[in-house]
Amino acid sequence: MAKLTPIIACSNCPIRHSAVCAECDAEELEKLASIKTYKTVPAGASLAEAGERLDHFSSIVSGCASMSRTLEDGRRQTVGLLLPSDYIGRPGRSVAAFDVEALSDVTLCRFERGAFEKLLRDTPHVATRLLTMTLDELDAARDWAVVLGRMTAREKVAAFLVSLVRRQAVALPSATGTDLHLPLSREAIADHLGLTIETTSRQFTALRKEGLIELVSNRDIRIPDFDALAIEAGDDGDGGPIV
Amino acid sequence: MAKLTPIIACSNCPIRHSAVCAECDAEELEKLASIKTYKTVPAGASLAEAGERLDHFSSIVSGCASMSRTLEDGRRQTVGLLLPSDYIGRPGRSVAAFDVEALSDVTLCRFERGAFEKLLRDTPHVATRLLTMTLDELDAARDWAVVLGRMTAREKVAAFLVSLVRRQAVALPSATGTDLHLPLSREAIADHLGLTIETTSRQFTALRKEGLIELVSNRDIRIPDFDALAIEAGDDGDGGPIV
DNA sequence: CGATCCGTTGAATTACGTCAATAGACGTGG
DNA sequence: CCACGTCTATTGACGTAATTCAACGGATCG
Numbered sequence: 001m002a003k004l005t006p007i008i009a010c011s012n013c014p015i016r017h018s019a020v021c022a023e024c025d026a027e028e029l030e031k032l033a034s035i036k037t038y039k040t041v042p043a044g045a046s047l048a049e050a051g052e053r054l055d056h057f058s059s060i061v062s063g064c065a066s067m068s069r070t071l072e073d074g075r076r077q078t079v080g081l082l083l084p085s086d087y088i089g090r091p092g093r094s095v096a097a098f099d100v101e102a103l104s105d106v107t108l109c110r111f112e113r114g115a116f117e118k119l120l121r122d123t124p125h126v127a128t129r130l131l132t133m134t135l136d137e138l139d140a141a142r143d144w145a146v147v148l149g150r151m152t153a154r155e156k157v158a159a160f161l162v163s164l165v166r167r168q169a170v171a172l173p174s175a176t177g178t179d180l181h182l183p184l185s186r187e188a189i190a191d192h193l194g195l196t197i198e199t200t201s202r203q204f205t206a207l208r209k210e211g212l213i214e215l216v217s218n219r220d221i222r223i224p225d226f227d228a229l230a231i232e233a234g235d236d237g238d239g240g241p242i243v
Numbered sequence: 244m245a246k247l248t249p250i251i252a253c254s255n256c257p258i259r260h261s262a263v264c265a266e267c268d269a270e271e272l273e274k275l276a277s278i279k280t281y282k283t284v285p286a287g288a289s290l291a292e293a294g295e296r297l298d299h300f301s302s303i304v305s306g307c308a309s310m311s312r313t314l315e316d317g318r319r320q321t322v323g324l325l326l327p328s329d330y331i332g333r334p335g336r337s338v339a340a341f342d343v344e345a346l347s348d349v350t351l352c353r354f355e356r357g358a359f360e361k362l363l364r365d366t367p368h369v370a371t372r373l374l375t376m377t378l379d380e381l382d383a384a385r386d387w388a389v390v391l392g393r394m395t396a397r398e399k400v401a402a403f404l405v406s407l408v409r410r411q412a413v414a415l416p417s418a419t420g421t422d423l424h425l426p427l428s429r430e431a432i433a434d435h436l437g438l439t440i441e442t443t444s445r446q447f448t449a450l451r452k453e454g455l456i457e458l459v460s461n462r463d464i465r466i467p468d469f470d471a472l473a474i475e476a477g478d479d480g481d482g483g484p485i486v
Numbered sequence: 487c488g489a490t491c492c493g494t495t496g497a498a499t500t501a502c503g504t505c506a507a508t509a510g511a512c513g514t515g516g
Numbered sequence: 517c518c519a520c521g522t523c524t525a526t527t528g529a530c531g532t533a534a535t536t537c538a539a540c541g542g543a544t545c546g
Binding site (some may be wrong): 185186187197198202203204205218 | 487492494495
């Protein structure tokens, strides 16, 4: 669920230490605070459209969004799953390259593009943090290319679940295994994996029948043995993704 | 062919205005020049290995390299094609995330990692240029995810050829069409497209039989009508990749 | 209670992969 | 100069994983 209590001070902010502001000192944070605005949008809302103007640089404070492209004939590919601390928009460009859609209620911390570009010039810690985050995103995008290009449907689904657990602090390892909430519909998962919804569903069923996952509800799964699932994802602990 | 004449001054450098140094003024360039070293490696040489130390940040001055990952069972996916001005390595990390292999003779302009990190701190124009390049790479990687995830074998091959023409200044539009030299073997192309070598070959043959490409030699093709090929790549001029 | 949305399951189809043979390009050596 | 081996690319026959088409089931909501 999205936080409904307004966030006023950066010091309270859930992404204070992981977003683009992570390296800022108190003084720099004040500069950011003076130009930031918050915006909360409901699930399903569009946060950007490929080819359209995008005049803000926004960090996700809470919620989840997908970045995707849709071809003329309707085929869609998600190119990134955006979680808290991830950003939308880029300095130096006023037109979005991809569609961005809120998958849950999303709260954004936004900067007007021109103001953010000035910030980048004047605030070295923002620039260095943005570079680090972008390099990490690039590695992640390349890791995902391996999944899209070379993995089987089964491996894709397993890899998706494993990556979601790794990224989501929300994933709670408990006595009975790891509980994971899926912020995506089956269709959104299929678009992320380059599969059809039917194939995705079949793989969920197959993993369930083999005891690798339990389906608590459509959006909630339990992973009894995380390492076993990671092996299905072709991730045997060494040699795999660094991220 | 790789340039065999040694490059001494940055002012002569073929990537002076497109590499990480592009925004530097004369003074900054001198700082770079004082710590740069050149290295030329033959085709087939390894420039980095996933999981191994990588103590330099290098720009490709001439030649072509591929960045890839190989899974334990031998499946390989290329995640990036590196052309002149592209970089290898990243600040803040001493271990390579991917394999990098020279596809032709390659000349590199290298900086020792620690020295480069200092440069990033002291030379704002290097930092801003690196950020811009990394953001562009990220967009390109996401564009490629659409190709890998949602395109047919035919579209993949067409998209590959189109992207090569767009990136390679070497591609010369002439009276008889556009001439394109392929710096990759069929196998390397297949690894880049997430296909087998056989399927890749069949698509080349199909495009040839339909007159969309001519095979001058295995490594040289002529594209009589570039726009026609771009349509096969699902790129109808609007709505497609921004990059 | 029907309508709608979302996910699952089944059957038929197909695009791509696998296995295998062949052909061309190139170099070496007799 | 031709025989031979190697390497790369092409082509054919066949198998299969994933898609497509279609029906169905379980929620949720008016």
